[in-house]
Amino acid sequence: MNEHMEELLSQYLDEELDDETTAYVREQLLSNPEWQEALEELQTTVQAIRGLPSEATPERELWPEIVERRNATAGAGAEPKQSFWTTPRLLAAGLAALLVPGAGLAVALTLRVAQQPDVVEVRVAPRAPIVIDVERIAERARRAAEQAIRAGERARRTVDRSGRSRLQANVLDAMITLLNDDDPQIRTQAAHALGEFESPRAIEALGRTLVNDPVSEVQKMAAWALGEIEHAAAVDFLGAALINEDLDPEVRAMCAWALGEIESAAAVDYLGRALEDSNGRNSEVMKQAAWALGEIESAQAVHYLARALNDGRNSQEVRKNSAWALGEIESAQAVDALGRALLNDPDPEVQHTAAWALGEIESAQAVDALGAAVNSDRLNMETRKQAAWALGEIESAEAVEFLGAVLHDRDAASEVRSMAAWALGEIESATAVDHLAHALRDDNAEVRKQAARALGEIESPLALEALTAAVTDEQNVEVRRMLIWAIAEIGN
Secondary structure (H helix, E strand, O other): OOHHHHHHHHHHHOOOOOOHHHHHHHHHHHHOOOOOOOEEEEHHHHHHHHHHOOOOOOOOOHHHHHHHHHHOOOOOOOOOOOEEEEEHHHHHHHHHHHHOOOOOOOOOOOEEEOOOOOOOEEEOOOOOOOOOHHHHHHHHHHHHHHHHHHHHHHHHHHOOOOOOHHHEEEEHHHHHHHHOOOOOOHHHHHHHHHHOOOOHHHHHHHHHHHHHHHHHHHHHHHHHHHHHHOOOOHHHHHHHOOOOOOOOHHHHHHHHHHHHHHHHHHHHHHHHHHHOOOOOOHHHHHHHHHHHHHHHHHHHHHHHHHHHHHHOOOHHHHHHHOOOHHHHHOOOOHHHHHHHHHHHOOOOOHHHHHHHHHHOOOOOOHHHHHHHHHHOOOOOHHHHOOOOOOHHHHHHHHHHHHHHHHHOOOOOOOHHHHHHHHHHHOOOOOOHHHHHHHHOOOOOHHHHHHHHHHHHHHOOOHHHHHHHHHHOOOOOOHHHHHHHHHHHHOOO
């Protein structure tokens, strides 16, 4: 339980929160087990403190038991009972005597030191013998002491938290007041402090500062602070500032970053509008907006990101971040836009990111675009390798011929051929056996090793002849081990 959570729950129990923050806490309590456990702990502590007695009083419930046992054992003319107790037991009995009320009971003790130095004879001469369960009373005393210690510790922690909460509330109020200071540096520092405290109480004041402060540095710091607080109540403040093209682009970019930190679907349209900035077309703002949409991971953002990805007027960074965000969202709606970027975008990094995103989405709709990419001489080695990886992630048998063609292309880089062999092993289709058997004779050891692994994954008896022939001629130790493993897999 962090201090921010402690403060909110403590104020929630004391009914000191405003309506908006109370709603936020209730939302967390409904959905977050950590918050539920923390609230239960605080409530238990409060109840324990309220249940503590105002002064120390002995337990009274032992007396009826003593009377009951006395009546059960008493008889006419009963002789006083003589027993021998060791010194520790006698001390325990003394502790019990402190806990048992002695109203009207006359007890005469005659002590005689016996031959054993640690044994004392106790002669009790009441009207009838009394049997006291010393061990049970001592155990009760021990448990009571432990409970008192635990209650004291809980009380101390609660008092500490309460004190910290009051102190933090005072500091927050002071910092909020300083947001209106005449000195912009003071206002900037106050906004930074409020971001460090991460308290939802500061959202409204920071939001007003973001929208109304005349100094861009103060506005930028207010946006940063709202991102640190990570509360959905800040979305409208940040969104309004983000789409305001009159504001400093650095302020707007910080607003986009903050919305990405908050990760609320309510921010999608604000970020989408910023991504379609047709007037200012500020690359930094648009790049941050694309990143934020990837952090939010809402399918509602796909059409905004797809348009930004395929718009050649946008910077390389905007297109690359748009491709990345679509991969994070993992919606099949993005396949067409990513396929076009993979094959047609002029920037290799955008192409590479588009191939990665298609692998993350894992839709068979992407096989044709990826298959064309993996066999394209126009694309660089890294992008072709990424396309082969993506086909392995999709695991569609439709990709076998595309990948098999790569294994037969000696002009393709060995890294691409090796990844193609790996991908065929992920697909596990028997139609790939001939292609992989051919790759067992590749001049690159890593390609041969991946081909052997793939045949072992496919487990088709059709591969046994090629594997057996290869293991006889193979000189590379690692490849030979993989060949033997594959033969064993098929045999099993």
